[in-house]
Amino acid sequence: MQQDNIAIEVKRLRKEFKLSSSGKGFLGKLKALFHRKHKIITAVNDIDFKIRRGEFVGYVGENGAGKSTTIKMLTGILVPTSGTANVNGIVPFKDRKKNAAKIGVVFGQRTQLWWDLPVRESFDLLRVIFRVSRLDFDRQMTKLDEALGLRPLLEMPVRKLSLGQRMRCDIAASLIHNPPVLFLDEPTIGLDVLAKQSVRNFLSEINRTEGTTIILTTHDMNDIEQLCKRLIIIEEGKIIFDGETGFLKQKFVHEKVIEVEFYEDDCVMQGIPGVTVVREQGCKKWLTVDNDSSGIGEVIGAIAFRYKIKDISVKEPSVESIIRNIYDNRVKLPLPSGKTIT
Amino acid sequence: MELIKIYLTLFATSIKERMEYKASFLFYVFAIMTFYIGQIGLLFVLLNRFHQIKGWTMGDMVFLYSLHAFAYGFTNLIFSQLINFDKMVVDGEFDRVLVRPLSPLGQIIFSKFEVSTVAHLVIGFTALYFGTHLAGIEWTFKKVLLFPVIVGGGVLIAGGIRLMVTAVAFWTLRNRSLVHTVIFSSKEFINYPINIYNMGMQYFLTFIFPIAFINFYPAHYFLDRSGEGLLYPALEMGTPIVGIIVFTVSAFTWKVGVNHYQSTGS
Numbered sequence: 153m154q155q156d157n158i159a160i161e162v163k164r165l166r167k168e169f170k171l172s173s174s175g176k177g178f179l180g181k182l183k184a185l186f187h188r189k190h191k192i193i194t195a196v197n198d199i200d201f202k203i204r205r206g207e208f209v210g211y212v213g214e215n216g217a218g219k220s221t222t223i224k225m226l227t228g229i230l231v232p233t234s235g236t237a238n239v240n241g242i243v244p245f246k247d248r249k250k251n252a253a254k255i256g257v258v259f260g261q262r263t264q265l266w267w268d269l270p271v272r273e274s275f276d277l278l279r280v281i282f283r284v285s286r287l288d289f290d291r292q293m294t295k296l297d298e299a300l301g302l303r304p305l306l307e308m309p310v311r312k313l314s315l316g317q318r319m320r321c322d323i324a325a326s327l328i329h330n331p332p333v334l335f336l337d338e339p340t341i342g343l344d345v346l347a348k349q350s351v352r353n354f355l356s357e358i359n360r361t362e363g364t365t366i367i368l369t370t371h372d373m374n375d376i377e378q379l380c381k382r383l384i385i386i387e388e389g390k391i392i393f394d395g396e397t398g399f400l401k402q403k404f405v406h407e408k409v410i411e412v413e414f415y416e417d418d419c420v421m422q423g424i425p426g427v428t429v430v431r432e433q434g435c436k437k438w439l440t441v442d443n444d445s446s447g448i449g450e451v452i453g454a455i456a457f458r459y460k461i462k463d464i465s466v467k468e469p470s471v472e473s474i475i476r477n478i479y480d481n482r483v484k485l486p487l488p489s490g491k492t493i494t
Numbered sequence: 495m496e497l498i499k500i501y502l503t504l505f506a507t508s509i510k511e512r513m514e515y516k517a518s519f520l521f522y523v524f525a526i527m528t529f530y531i532g533q534i535g536l537l538f539v540l541l542n543r544f545h546q547i548k549g550w551t552m553g554d555m556v557f558l559y560s561l562h563a564f565a566y567g568f569t570n571l572i573f574s575q576l577i578n579f580d581k582m583v584v585d586g587e588f589d590r591v592l593v594r595p596l597s598p599l600g601q602i603i604f605s606k607f608e609v610s611t612v613a614h615l616v617i618g619f620t621a622l623y624f625g626t627h628l629a630g631i632e633w634t635f636k637k638v639l640l641f642p643v644i645v646g647g648g649v650l651i652a653g654g655i656r657l658m659v660t661a662v663a664f665w666t667l668r669n670r671s672l673v674h675t676v677i678f679s680s681k682e683f684i685n686y687p688i689n690i691y692n693m694g695m696q697y698f699l700t701f702i703f704p705i706a707f708i709n710f711y712p713a714h715y716f717l718d719r720s721g722e723g724l725l726y727p728a729l730e731m732g733t734p735i736v737g738i739i740v741f742t743v744s745a746f747t748w749k750v751g752v753n754h755y756q757s758t759g760s
Binding site: 169224227228229230231245248249250252253255257259262264266268269273276277280281282283309 | 496499500503504507510511514515586587589590592593594595596597753754755756757
């Protein structure tokens with residue numbers, strides 16, 4: 153069957169949240185108690201995608217774009233307002249327990265481990281909860297220990313682990329039952345460079361050797377660049393890009409952004425050739441240099457010559473700014489295909 | 495069988511977790527015991543003051559209290575973790591319960607070890623002992639057999655009510671004040687035979703908020719009383735049935751609530 157090939161399928165998936173606005177001041181709050189005004193927020197707006205077995209997909213978007221809400225529907229935490237999802241052939245929010253047995257979940261912000269107990273106890277307990285045989289468990293632990301260096305951490309209570317150590321343990325915990333699909337919600341958040349790298353190496357390895365399908369949300373461009381062949385970008389609940397990471401990299405990542413802040417009396421910048429203003433915020437502007445004209449040095453020179461500059465720096469664009477670029481472009485200036493975003 | 499093993503492991507872990515803070519654990523046990531010794535003392539003071547209320551002697555009341563103490567003790571043992579449940583919803587901690595292949599309610603129930611239960615049961619037995627003597631209860635074979643059934647029904651009623659008010663958190667997020675009002679304040683009502691209240695209150699405690707079935711109605715049977723209470727004697731043995739009804743409705747409410755869970759941002 154062709155379906156065997158598909159790990160995750162999402163069809164017109166939608167999640168709305170009802171926000172009740174409480175009034176201002178005491179009287180307003182009292183009024184709101186009896187007369188509630190509801191505001192419907194659409195966090196995920198009829199999205200569709202398919203992920204094949206063994207894919208490593210980056211799922212990115214700004215804060216509040218709907219990433220976590222999507223992940224929570226796929227892990228069975230949230231029930232969607234409408235639409236369907238299928239993970240390993242199971243509808244997650246209808247069959248939570250069955251789904252849970254076949255997925256691994258890591259939330260970067262929150263540990264899955266028992267806070268006051270040694271790491272080993274958490275692993276043992278998860279082994280029992282996920283009904284993993286002692287033999288399979290030992291085999292899996294040997295593998296995880298080799299890759300993540302868990303041995304020295306096993307006897308430590310979770311509360312005493314550093315963030316990087318805890319993340320290694322959390323990732324190991326999510327893989328005790330060797331799930332075919334792994335969801336990672338910001339697994340590198342707050343980690344130092346070394347810890348990030350060791351987490352990335354490990355994820356890339358299990359994706360390659362075990363064929364684990366991995367969906368990763370992150371704000372770190374390097375995670376995406378090093379790990380995800382495919383990228384899905386979500387903005388205001390809609391998918392605005394779904395394609396190869398290579399394509400985006402080519403277009404944006406090597407395009408440097410100049411961040412300039414002018415003095416207030418000199419805020420209007422005009423007439424610098426080969427420069428496009430990507431974004432502005434008061435007297436702060438973000439510029440890109442068009443490829444075919446002058447280089448970065450020349451542009452900075454020209455700006456500094458004509459205007460009083462408070463601060464200037466050259467930056468690699470973040471995922472955030474790339475997303476904003478794509479989004480703004482889509483809304484404001486629909487260019488014929490083939491042209492890059494300016 | 496396997497499921498029992500899983501839950502027992504979960505339970506054992508909760509004890510280990512508690513023992514991580516040994517001093518605090520011991521202090522807690524001590525505090526609980528002191529509190530309940532005080533409670534027993536208070537009970538006797540009260541009973542000495544009113545020798546009889548509406549035809550209920552001191553011994554009858556002590557027995558009434560013992561039924562309540564047993565039901566309350568076991569309810570606390572099983573459902574104590576529900577008291578803090580709204581925090582799990584507000585903080586999004588409930589997320590992690592949902593991504594494990596076990597019933598969410600089962601995981602919550604077995605995630606805390608409630609020491610105070612021991613004290614409740616000590617009180618229950620003490621009150622049962624004195625109640626039997628003072629009221630001169632004759633423990634026939636049938637009574638001995640029915641006692642745990644009645645306590646079990648009481649646990650279903652008290653636990654069901656707890657589960658129901660807890661589930662409200664799925665809609666309102668914070669509901670601690672509701673939980674405290676319903677669970678802790680309401681139990682004072684049934685420390686006395688409910689026929690001391692007016693008719694409206696009696697109907698309320700029988701049909702709407704049926705905690706009178708925890709001790710008042712079944713106590714008639716054990717004390718060989720007759721002719722009191724609403725609809726005598728139809729409700730005397732109603733406890734297990736009412737328990738099953740209350741708990742079923744609560745479990746359903748809980749289930750609907752879980753599907754309504756909103757998690758937290760990010």
